[in-house]
Amino acid sequence: MTRIGVFDSGVGGLSVVAELMAQLPAQPLIYVADQANAPYGQRSLAEIRELSHGITRFLLSRGAHVIVIACNTASAAALHWLRKQYPGVPFVGMEPAVKPAAERTRSRHVGVMATQATFQGELFASLISRFGADVTVHTQVCPALVPLVEAGELATDRARAAVASYVTPLIDAGVDELVLGCTHYPFLRPLIEAVAGPGVEIIDPAPAVARQVGRVLAHHNAQGAVEGMRYDFYTTGDPATFTRSLRELLRLSHPAKQAAWTPRGLQISQI
Numbered sequence: 001m002t003r004i005g006v007f008d009s010g011v012g013g014l015s016v017v018a019e020l021m022a023q024l025p026a027q028p029l030i031y032v033a034d035q036a037n038a039p040y041g042q043r044s045l046a047e048i049r050e051l052s053h054g055i056t057r058f059l060l061s062r063g064a065h066v067i068v069i070a071c072n073t074a075s076a077a078a079l080h081w082l083r084k085q086y087p088g089v090p091f092v093g094m095e096p097a098v099k100p101a102a103e104r105t106r107s108r109h110v111g112v113m114a115t116q117a118t119f120q121g122e123l124f125a126s127l128i129s130r131f132g133a134d135v136t137v138h139t140q141v142c143p144a145l146v147p148l149v150e151a152g153e154l155a156t157d158r159a160r161a162a163v164a165s166y167v168t169p170l171i172d173a174g175v176d177e178l179v180l181g182c183t184h185y186p187f188l189r190p191l192i193e194a195v196a197g198p199g200v201e202i203i204d205p206a207p208a209v210a211r212q213v214g215r216v217l218a219h220h221n222a223q224g225a226v227e228g229m230r231y232d233f234y235t236t237g238d239p240a241t242f243t244r245s246l247r248e249l250l251r252l253s254h255p256a257k258q259a260a261w262t263p264r265g266l267q268i269s270q271i
């Protein structure tokens with residue numbers, strides 16, 4: 001069975017993994033959280049591309065046949081480039097869901113929450129030029145949210161205040177469609193909904209991305225037994241902390257393993 005490789009700067013990609021597990025429950029996967037370098041959002045596109053390349057090489061060397069970039073920031077920086085480098089490997093990336101938001105808005109005002117790097121990439125510019133012509137797209141960089149989710153602060157006063165500071169200006173601008181353009185943000189969805197109110201639709205692209213992975217797998221049915229465990233989770237940060245995140249965010253009791261950046265690239269740590 002084809003093994004999929006999934007990566008993100010940290011725990012955000014687990015919002016995509018939750019959908020993958022729901023839609024493709026038997027699917028083996030390897031996940032890399034590059035928590036040693038998180039957050040990616042304020043790094044340069046060149047830096048993010050290099051990190052994404054290193055992780056892709058690691059995932060391919062561990063038997064992944066399909067790569068899911070469960071990170072809008074890494075997709076913005078590296079998806080196009082990685083597809084060119086590895087023409088035989090199917091990549092599924094994330095992009096802010098501007099298209100469905102533009103189709104559904106009645107107020108003609110759409111809000112997009114994402115990282116600075118995501119807004120700087122060509123991918124976002126092309127989304128705006130293709131789908132943003134008839135609507136006003138309000139962009140909101142949310143630098144405090146990724147560190148809060150990484151720290152497991154999903155319902156604290158600090159998280160509530162940070163979410164309010166980012167979402168309120170969008171609501172005041174009249175948006176009725178709010179796009180979660182970073183895979184960490186779905187974990188703050190209850191707080192985002194509380195500020196946005198019932199008249200605003202929140203769009204998380206994770207279910208659509210999981211459906212796309214299902215379609216790609218149907219076309220790419222590489223056979224062969226998968227050795228070892230069905231799930232492998234690696235972090236370049238602290239495995240004990242990531243194991244706790246798996247329990248809290250996915251309700252999955254599973255030990256995370258250590259990976260480390262070395263001069264030869266990303267490697268499984270012997271420690």
Ligand code: DGL
Binds near residue numbers: 009041042
């Ligand atoms: N989950 C990443 C994304 O979707 C977070 C980026 C970051 O590390 O800043 O953009």
